[in-house]
Amino acid sequence: MPEPRETRLSGAFEAYRTLTLDAVVPAGPDAVRRTVRRRQRRRVATVAVVVAVAVAAPVAAWAALGRQSTPAPVTSPAPTASPAPTGSPSAGPSASPSTPAGRIERAELLAATVDLPAWPAGAGCRTRGVRLVERTGGDVLLSNAAYAYGDVDGDGVPEPVAVVRCLRGGSPYPEQVVAFDRAADGTPVALGRVFRSDPRRPEWLVAFDARPDGAVRVDVTDRVEADDTEPNAAHRQTRIYRWRDGRFTQTGGPTAFPAEPSPPAPTTSTSKPIPVSPLFTLTTTPVVYGPPDADGWRRGMTTVTVTNVGPDRLTDVRVTLPDSDPDIHEHSLVDGCPTASGGGGAFYCHPGPLDPGERITVGLHFMRRTAGSDHQIPVSVERGDDNAAVPGTTTRGSITVTFE
Amino acid sequence: MTVTREARRDEPPPDETTDGPxxxxxxxxxxxxxxxxxxxxxxxxxxxxxxxxxxxxxxxxxxxxxxxxxxxxxxxxxxxxxxxxxxxxxxxxxxxxxxxxxxxxxxxxxxxPGPGPDRVALTAALAQLPPTQRRAVVLHHLADLSVGQIAEQEGVPEGTVKSWLHRGRAALAAQLTTTNEVTDHA
Structure with a gap:
């Protein structure tokens, strides 16, 4: 009987509201004006640049990124690709801790020392205390053309999103798309990584854009042409990422290129890159939907059990559950997934490392509006590698769905 | 029980004039x-x-x-x-x-000033909820947002919000009951 509980809860919240309202001490609208004026004064020197970049950046950044074979800076012909650091570098605004200042200008980013998300293995560039450079004089280049602003965390202030490129080693250079934000003390920090290239997974950046609404669009290709031409549609994919729960999650577009994209004729298995014996076994329990709850939704759950039957410890295991409308997976109710993400047509659960012979069980909850006939929902497990699956490691299974 | 309360908008403090217009x-x-x-x-x-x-x-x-x-x-x-x-x-x-x-x-x-046992109890109970459920419950009960409005603010389907609310409130009610029992016997 939900009534008493409902009343009780409402009462608890009413009491909370009343008691807390009395304790709130607004600083007042005049304090707002003072803060905003102070910030505007600090930024006045760069306002002209801000306006120019705000209009031009999305267009400029969407231009192809240009893949140099020498560490020369991006010399994209895009006419607007030079939001040159005029004005004072306004290094490290001395805002009080509780007042993160406005948008991070490019000059400020170049003047700062930042910690970057990890590079792929063997990249040769540091991640801690990195000074980004525009041309020479450092290991990590802050791209000029591939630089845009979008309010990725929805805090009302657009964040810079940019390609950073490790200039050590050779071409193609390791690249990351990174969003920056202010730390509590106002200094720029890397907020998170949208994408990175990885030699073990042949995907390379072609283009990117940060939209004002905070979505970051990344175009990738699975082959780098020797003559620097742009890849054709078969080798180019557009993916959309959004900042969710402390990380960038893909929310649109395909997640991977088809395995073996148009192979050079099926030669007899000379170069099977991937081990053939399965790494996992996967078993599931059926979802049995009950009668509709008071809110009209039927609910049920399954447990998915994964066993590492391979010889190695697997540090990143990924359970993939494709979206399967009208069976809606309740992302908020996942058991046994310390890390999980959704988007791009699937839900991904990373239950943690798995030793040989070790077994792990994940609980997945479903809800559904209407009854239906018994059916199956696909599910798979694979070896993960930083948001991607290692090709050829997938074990597939299915979840039986029935109705009470 | 869950059925959407229609948007009352954001409630002004009682001693303020109405925010209707x-x-x-x-x-x-x-x-x-x-x-x-x-x-x-x-x-x-x-x-x-x-x-x-x-x-x-x-x-x-x-x-x-x-x-x-x-x-x-x-x-x-x-x-x-x-x-x-x-x-x-x-x-x-x-x-x-x-x-x-x-x-x-x-x-x-x-x-x-002293927060009072009601506040302490609700704060403690809310802290036990996963952030998504906590957000949904607070937006519903203290911001008086409808399920649809919460879904819009959070950028998720309404069904997800309903699920958050359903679970969050059940957990909260259980928490508050336990807290009270403990207090009563203390």
């Missing part, structure tokens, strides 16, 4: 601030479990609104903008801010 041609910034600062702070305090931090977050959201006031004031519902920004600040940065401002905690403890 907040889509007048030019919304008055001071009026908006006074009508909503406290109620927004209450919501954020319930989410963060920290009143002084909630005040900072709401103040910051108003600063951002003021900096683009000519645009924000023309929105159908400027308060929704301020609220969304404040919540986004709370969800994406509050840990970082929290470390920097831990000294504020101590200050607050000296300055704020």
């Amino acid at each position: 907040d889509r007048r041609q030019a919304v008055d910034f001071d009026g908006l601030y006074h009508a909503h600062f406290r109620s927004l702070t209450v919501q954020l305090a319930a989410y963060c479990g920290d009143l002084s931090q909630a005040q900072d977050l709401v103040q910051e959201a108003f600063c951002r609104a003021f900096a683009r006031w000519s645009r924000v004031s023309r929105y159908d519902d400027p308060v929704a903008w301020v609220r969304r920004v404040a919540w986004n600040l709370a969800t994406s940065r509050w840990r970082r801010l929290r470390t920097a401002e831990s000294w504020l905690h101590r200050q607050r403890e000296e300055h704020v």
